[in-house]
Amino acid sequence: MPDQVDYRWIADDPDALMMLDHAGTVLEWNDGAERMFGYSRTEAVGTRVHELVTVPGSEAEQDHFIAETTERGRGTFEALRRRNDGTLMYVVISGKVGQGAPDELYLLFSEKDVTQLKVQRDSKSLESKFRELLDSMPDGIVIVNPTGHILIANRQAERLFGYDRDELRARPVEDLLPLRFRNAHKGHRSHYFSAPRTRAMGAGLELYGLRKNGTEFPVEISLSPLKTEETPVVMSAIRDVSERRGFEQALQEKNLELLAANRAKDRFLASMSHELRTPLNAVIGFTGTLLMKLPGELNSEQTRQLEIVRNNARHLLALINDLLNLAKIEAGKVELNFEPTDCGALVGEIAASLRPQALSKGLELIVAMPVEAIVFETDRRALSQIVINLVGNAIKFTLHGSVRIDLALDDSGEKCRFVLSVSDTGPGIGEQELASLFEAFVQGQASRTKGVEGTGLGLHLSRKLAALLGGELSCTSAPGTGSVFTLTLPEP
Amino acid sequence: MAARILIAEDHPASLELLRYLLAANGYDILSAEDGEAALDLARRDRPDLIICDLQMPKKNGYEVVRQLKSEPVLAAIPVVAVTAFSMIGDREQVLAAGFDGYLSKPIEPEQFVALIEQYLPPSLRQQHGGQ
Numbered sequence: 019m020p021d022q023v024d025y026r027w028i029a030d031d032p033d034a035l036m037m038l039d040h041a042g043t044v045l046e047w048n049d050g051a052e053r054m055f056g057y058s059r060t061e062a063v064g065t066r067v068h069e070l071v072t073v074p075g076s077e078a079e080q081d082h083f084i085a086e087t088t089e090r091g092r093g094t095f096e097a098l099r100r101r102n103d104g105t106l107m108y109v110v111i112s113g114k115v116g117q118g119a120p121d122e123l124y125l126l127f128s129e130k131d132v133t134q135l136k137v138q139r140d141s142k143s144l145e146s147k148f149r150e151l152l153d154s155m156p157d158g159i160v161i162v163n164p165t166g167h168i169l170i171a172n173r174q175a176e177r178l179f180g181y182d183r184d185e186l187r188a189r190p191v192e193d194l195l196p197l198r199f200r201n202a203h204k205g206h207r208s209h210y211f212s213a214p215r216t217r218a219m220g221a222g223l224e225l226y227g228l229r230k231n232g233t234e235f236p237v238e239i240s241l242s243p244l245k246t247e248e249t250p251v252v253m254s255a256i257r258d259v260s261e262r263r264g265f266e267q268a269l270q271e272k273n274l275e276l277l278a279a280n281r282a283k284d285r286f287l288a289s290m291s292h293e294l295r296t297p298l299n300a301v302i303g304f305t306g307t308l309l310m311k312l313p314g315e316l317n318s319e320q321t322r323q324l325e326i327v328r329n330n331a332r333h334l335l336a337l338i339n340d341l342l343n344l345a346k347i348e349a350g351k352v353e354l355n356f357e358p359t360d361c362g363a364l365v366g367e368i369a370a371s372l373r374p375q376a377l378s379k380g381l382e383l384i385v386a387m388p389v390e391a392i393v394f395e396t397d398r399r400a401l402s403q404i405v406i407n408l409v410g411n412a413i414k415f416t417l418h419g420s421v422r423i424d425l426a427l428d429d430s431g432e433k434c435r436f437v438l439s440v441s442d443t444g445p446g447i448g449e450q451e452l453a454s455l456f457e458a459f460v461q462g463q464a465s466r467t468k469g470v471e472g473t474g475l476g477l478h479l480s481r482k483l484a485a486l487l488g489g490e491l492s493c494t495s496a497p498g499t500g501s502v503f504t505l506t507l508p509e510p
Numbered sequence: 511m512a513a514r515i516l517i518a519e520d521h522p523a524s525l526e527l528l529r530y531l532l533a534a535n536g537y538d539i540l541s542a543e544d545g546e547a548a549l550d551l552a553r554r555d556r557p558d559l560i561i562c563d564l565q566m567p568k569k570n571g572y573e574v575v576r577q578l579k580s581e582p583v584l585a586a587i588p589v590v591a592v593t594a595f596s597m598i599g600d601r602e603q604v605l606a607a608g609f610d611g612y613l614s615k616p617i618e619p620e621q622f623v624a625l626i627e628q629y630l631p632p633s634l635r636q637q638h639g640g641q
Contacts, residue, residue: 288595291594291595291596292565292593292594292595293594295594295596295614295615295616296521296524296594296615297523298615298616299521299523299524299527299594299615299616299617300521300523300524300526300527301616302616302617302618302619303524303527303531303616303617303619304523304527304619306618306619306620307527307530307531307534307619310619310620312530312531312534331616335616
């Protein structure tokens with residue numbers, strides 16, 4: 019310890035003064051150094067200067083200052099220093115060699131904080147080079163140096179944050195952040211400069227800017243590191259996303275509302291189904307017991323009238339079922355289960371179940387399909403419902419002749435298609451009716467004149483189901499020539 | 511001796527219909543218009559079969575079947591849900607809840623008795639069974 023040195027000058031000096039040995043260990047540390055770097059003399063003495071003020075990663079630079087000063091007797095350097103709170107600052111260092119005991123040399127460094135000077139100087143240099151370019155950009159642009167000072171902010175940035183012209187220059191960039199983010203931001207910032215990389219807009223978290231008047235607004239920020247002659251900097255483009263955040267929030271609220279409305283609709287459908295069926299149970303049930311003659315014999319007129327009641331009650335039930343199915347399709351509640359289906363077998367079963375109905379009217383029911391099995395990936399239940407509907411309609415509206423079901427796989431196009439057609443020798447459908455045939459509650463002339471009853475929803479439902487399966491349902495017909503309904507399903 | 515069937519149903523017309531159909535086929539009918547009354551009757555009279563509505567006062571059909579299946583002396587009695595809940599998935603839900611069978615309303619009176627009798631042992635069937 020060079021105790022014969024007079025230290026009084028050290029204590030008084032406004033600059034930071036530190037005395038180091040050749041290994042860079044602090045021997046002495048004055049009040050100026052305490053003020054400038056935040057470490058007390060007790061903390062500093064005996065500690066290596068690397069661990070105190072050297073910016074991590076630039077230890078070699080510090081070693082160089084020591085080596086050069088030792089070699090030449092004196093030296094002047096510019097460096098970035100770190101305070102104990104992590105803040106960076108620019109200093110100008112002048113070093114010289116002093117002599118303690120005859121064989122003891124030590125180094126004396128005097129360091130002056132030149133951050134503001136350097137910020138002003140670098141800012142001017144950037145202004146002259148980039149001002150015009152930056153003002154031409156649509157986003158707010160702020161260029162910040164490693165000490166966190168704004169070197170240049172374009173007009174859009176000034177407007178965005180509510181500052182007057184040139185008012186942002188040389189301010190700490192943290193002034194643009196709400197208080198609660200500032201400390202964390204300082205950490206991010208020094209971290210960023212040690213490993214700078216480009217970060218795109220929107221790649222960050224929810225960020226907020228702070229206007230001069232104290233109001234906050236949501237922002238999106240992109241970061242690009244730049245090397246200028248003077249100093250490495252980071253350029254950030256800042257965008258006010260208040261409007262978009264507003265939209266996003268409104269959209270989210272709307273979605274929740276829709277979800278709730280959908281659930282209410284489901285509950286309503288389930289209750290409606292239940293409430294409509296309950297009284298129908300009594301109507302259909304007791305009509306049945308009477309027709310079964312459980313309470314006693316009926317005359318023929320009583321039987322006829324009860325049958326009318328029963329048919330109409332069943333019609334009402336069919337209507338309720340169709341309406342609920344339709345409501346479910348409209349609400350997107352129909353769950354489809356696409357799986358390889360033996361469509362030939364399926365159509366065969368349906369034909370077998372409807373054949374008695376056809377035979378009772380004296381109609382022939384013909385099924386024509388290739389010998390090999392027609393296996394096609396589709397939803398079995400939806401396909402059945404369509405086919406039952408089409409064949410049921412054909413039987414209902416045809417008075418003489420036949421109903422014919424043709425099915426085939428068509429692989430002539432790019433994709434294999436399943437084609438099913440139901441042809442009848444019924445009265446046919448006029449052009450005008452054909453146009454609105456698939457709309458709800460539209461029934462052909464035949465049903466009105468011949469007293470044939472349908473719900474008026476069957477074709478409408480069938481077409482909706484066909485669309486759900488990704489296919490189409492169409493009809494060709496003319497009065498007097500019968501009708502052909504064709505279902506075409508593409509391979510899913 | 512005729513088999514005894516307990517009908518738990520709160521809708522008067524539906525109750526009367528089921529009672530009429532089954533009585534006309536020779537069954538002894540017990541009836542309850544809420545879930546608790548149904549459980550009391552089941553415990554007291556040990557019916558051979560229980561027909562149970564789902565939506566009932568005091569205890570609904572799901573609570574009734576859960577209770578019935580948890581009591582060893584009653585657990586073996588077949589319980590069939592006859593309900594106007596007949597949307598897609600209702601049958602599965604009913605069977606998963608412990609019911610032995612599911613029939614939807616409106617019932618078809620011509621087939622109802624035959625369908626119900628499937629849940630009775632053949633010796634207890636009036637129409638389509640043993641005798």
